[in-house]
Amino acid sequence: MATSAEDQQLRRRELASFLRSRRERISPEQMGVTVSGRRRTPGLRREEVAQLAGVGVTWYTWLEQGRDINVSDQVLAAIAGTLRLDPSERAHLYTLAGHPEPPLDRDCKALPNAIPVMLTQLEPIPAAVINARFDLLAYNRTYERMVGGLGHLPIEDRNWLLLVFTSPRWRAATLDWDDAAARLVARFRAGMAAHGTEASWKSLARRMRQESPDFERMWDQHEVRAPENFTKRYLHPEVGLLTLDYTQLWLGERSEIKLTTYTPVDEDTWAKVRLLQETADSEAEK
Structure with missing residues (x-):
């Protein structure tokens, strides 16, 4: 039977191999990395991953070499985002690194049990739960039907900031x-x-600047704003114009996680969100 030390050594070697395989499948062009000269290996180089993830080159090299070093949740999240890991790969990364689960999963599991019930009961009002970084943690069927396609996205890409600028x-x-x-x-x-x-x-700020010139332009203006409620106009490809009161409700006195709702402001919009709910319910029954 393998000892604890042997188990850890095997896990570190597997982590090293896994990181190399994920790095080699991503082209420099995907990450906005300028390529000069001939490259002997496919995908990103170690120093490029380290730079994109905001960690030291030597430290990341040691991680890929299977050395016995400590790694934080924050660093693992940055590496997972840089390597574009899907939910299963992300969970595998954390397991190999000796961490129980990804932080984003913990955010979702930290939501009160009443939140999914509340989201359902709010139908047909579109509603979603987000954190301070604008990650979408939960949403109801009408919201998914309104914005479209969330279920097909990796967890790391279910982010308001990313979707507003790149979708x-x-x-x-x-x-x-x-x-x-x-x-x-x-x-x-x-x-x-x-x-x-x-x-x-x-990592998110770096990714946004690489993928969206509009974001970089606005980012460089250094504007800051506090959260506020306001009216949104949304043009749905099937039902047309939706006029919605956007409201934010924090889940606790010190919580950075909030429930956001989109309440129709007129009868026309009410009719349209009811149609979105009916369509979502019909598709769920198939």
């Missing part, structure tokens, strides 16, 4: 896009004051 569907549906995008960037920058040392926040 053609989200951009086309948001009629007041310039104002909405600027508002979101200003709120993200304000949140960075409290979270700027966290690898997951730095």
